[in-house]
Amino acid sequence: MSSDIVLVIVVGTALAFDFTNGFHDTANVVATTISTRAARPQVAIGVASLLNFLGAFISISVAATVANDVVNADVITPTIVFAGLIGAIAWNLITWWLGLPSSSSHALIGGVVGSAVAAAGLDAVLAEGLVGKVLIPAVVAPLVAFLVAGLSIGLVYRIVGRQRPGPVTRGFRYGQVVSGGLLALAHGTNDAQKTMGVITLALIANGTLGANADPPLWVIVSAATAIALGTYSGGWRIIRTTGTRIIKMDSAQGFSAQGAGAAVILASTHFGFPLSTTHVINGGVMGAGAGKRISAVRWGVAGNIMVAWLLTLPAAAAIGAAAYGISTVTGSGALGPVLVTLMFISILVVAFARRSHEGASVPAG
Amino acid sequence: MAVIVQTKELAQTVIASVVAGVGVTLVFSIAIWGAARFVDLNSSRRPVAAGAAAALGVVALAVTIGSVIVGIVVMTSK
DSSP: HHHHHHHHHHHHHHHHHHHHHHHHHHHHHHHHHHTTTTTOHOOOOOOHHHHHHHTTTTTOHHHHHHHHTTOOOOOOOOHHHHHHHHHHHHHHHHHHHHHHOOOOOOOHHHHHHHHHHHHHOGGGHHHIIIIIIIIHHHHHHHHHHHHHHHHHHHHHHHHHTTTHHHHHHHHHHHHHHHHHHHHHHHHHHHHHHHHHHHHHHHHTTSSSOTOOOOOHHHHHHHHHHHHHHHHHHHHHHHEEEEETSSOOOHHHHHHHHHHHHHHHHHHHHHOOOOOOOHHHHHHHHHHHHHHHHHGOOOOOHHHHHHHHHHHHHHHHHHHOOOHHHTTTTOOSSSHHHHHHHHHHHHHHHHHHHHHHTTTTOOOOO | OOOHHTTTHHHHHEEEEEEEEHHHHHHHHHHHHHHHHHHHHTTTTOOHHHHHHHHHHHHHHHHHHHHHHHHHHHOOOO
């Protein structure tokens, strides 16, 4: 009974994380489409939400990696998964609050690894999976997106550079409808699967599912719905900030950046690599900018992304470990997770109330 | 180390990303070039050249659409 209560809390927390993931990433998915006027904001965000939802159904390779290859499922309990999720959500909200471009995916994996180590020591971590399927692809993927977008935009300018700009711009705007859609689909398939993987891990830890089980349909549907709703909700805030925070680029650059991001994320998803879609998309945008003019890239932003990348895994792991410690102060029952959840919600309410009272603007994800 | 890094899967991911990302952009650019040249050549009354540019554009567009469909099917199937 006690573990079932914890499991329900874990599922609720995981879906909340999935919602914040979509909310956090809307800007990345639709920014280039909106900034080049390839689609109206309402249309871009509506289509992105729908394709995020559909994307969650087209693969379970990443979910399998998160559930089976990062931590040892034999020593994992639902409370460990819960604490990991608290670590991830807390770090996501801290970076969102500060306006730092961080990765929800790295936060999730860092949180779960930190709480697992706090509970069961270093043996709880599957080093081969963590390094081979998470850390190395995390470094390689944004660089590949940068390279692909840079090469692509170089070819584009070589082929259409001497044509009249009107038809070329219109053509790439039409192309962006497709490349933006592909990016949203890719985002849905990689990011929603991380939540599916975590819920599946909790179900395996609780004994509800057998070892190495695939995510049940209800997990896939609920994860797809949560990320799509998050994307849709986050989008409306982006509409209000369009033109101030979104990067300015031409439609050919937008097409190249989105195409590079979609190609890298879909290829990585095929092999079960849980990527930071934020970093891949930013890599594509920077590559498309650098391909036109090196100085067009905001290298300061690139530096911030690097700092956030380096901080995310250890910071989320530390918060996850602390959350596990607090959750188990009262023993292994459901009381600890319930108290931590209430404490976490209270902190959030007070923080947002203070922010609204001060009238400060909330930075875009 | 090779086992931990999963060299084969990572290399395949990089190759697939480069081929798909650069390849689709390349053929779509040719489609746009064909459309733009068709408009220019047609207005300057050169119908044969305009027809050739349009045909190239249509073929490139078809290759683009086909590549995207094949790419999604391959990348999302195990």
